[in-house]
Amino acid sequence: xxxxxLYVSKIRNGTVIDHxxxxxxxxxxxxxxxxxxxxxxxxxxxxxPSKRYGVKDIVKIEGRELNPQEVxxxxxxxxxxxxxxxxxxxxxxxxxxxxxxxxxxxxxxANPTCISNSKEPVKAKFYVKSEDPLxxxxxxxxxxxxxxxxxxxx
Numbered sequence: 001x002x003x004x005x006l007y008v009s010k011i012r013n014g015t016v017i018d019h020x021x022x023x024x025x026x027x028x029x030x031x032x033x034x035x036x037x038x039x040x041x042x043x044x045x046x047x048x049p050s051k052r053y054g055v056k057d058i059v060k061i062e063g064r065e066l067n068p069q070e071v072x073x074x075x076x077x078x079x080x081x082x083x084x085x086x087x088x089x090x091x092x093x094x095x096x097x098x099x100x101x102x103x104x105x106x107x108x109x110a111n112p113t114c115i116s117n118s119k120e121p122v123k124a125k126f127y128v129k130s131e132d133p134l135x136x137x138x139x140x141x142x143x144x145x146x147x148x149x150x151x152x153x154x
Contacts, residue, residue, distance in 0.1 A: 009043075010089050011041070011043075011061075011062045011086050011089075012062070012086070012088065012089055013062070013063055013086055014040075014060065014061045014063050014064050014065065014086050015061045015064060015066050015083060015084065015085060015086065016058065016059070016060045016061075016083070016084040016086060016091075017058065017060075017061075017066075017078075017081055017083050017084075018056070018058050018081065018082045018083075018084065019052075019053065019056050019058075019078070019080045019081050019082050020056060020059065020077075020078040020081050021053075021056070021057070021077065021078045021080065022046070022050075022054070022057055023046065023047065023055075023057065024057055024078055025057035025058070025059050026044070026046075027077050027154070028057070028059055028074055028078060028081075029042070030154045031073045031074070031077065031154040032061075032066070032070055032074075034061070040062045040064065041060075041062040042059070042060070042061055043058075043059070043060035044057070044058070044060075045057060052080075053080065057078075065085050066083060071095060071097055072097075072100060072106055073106055074097055075097040075098060075099040076099065076103075076106070076107070076134065076150055077147065077150070078097065079097065079099055079132060079134075081096075081097045082094060082095065082096050083095040083096075099128055099131055100128070101127065101128050102126070102128075103125070103126045103127075104123055104125045104126075105125075106124075107126070107136075107145075107150055108124050108153060109124055109126075109140070109143050109145070110143055110145050110149045111138065111141050113141070114140055114141040114143060115140050115141070116138070116139075116140050116141075122140070125138070126139060129144070133146065133147065134146060134147040134150070136150075
């Protein structure tokens with residue numbers, strides 16, 4: 001069997017998001033607000049062979065480190081992702097994303113009549129019922145949301 005290698009250049013400073021669920025790299029880019037018009041190098045590898053998951057996606061973002069809120073957003077779409085913070089070509093921090101049991105103020109309830117979507121000073125709050133498949137339950141109205149409902153918001 002002929003085997004090929006994929007060579008992607010190292011980044012000097014920034015973030016590498018590895019083990020993204022296959023086919024979700026573009027969703028990760030979208031939830032991070034990356035348009036491609038930023039003046040930085042973004043590398044996207046999709047459906048790369050993975051021993052553990054069959055296939056995976058990888059996103060490298062030069063010159064940007066993620067904040068905790070962004071890490072939680074990624075956990076919604078890619079529960080097995082790892083986030084590597086790179087400084088001077090070295091991994092200085094490795095974070096395994098972990099979906100918190102309660103998600104607050106990251107996404108909105110899909111129920112338009114939910115109090116969290118009104119003008120009341122109420123922050124959206126969800127309980128994780130299942131990570132895979134992703135199922136979230138609204139604290140206020142009980143609406144169950146799936147991954148597709150969340151993808152529509154970004």
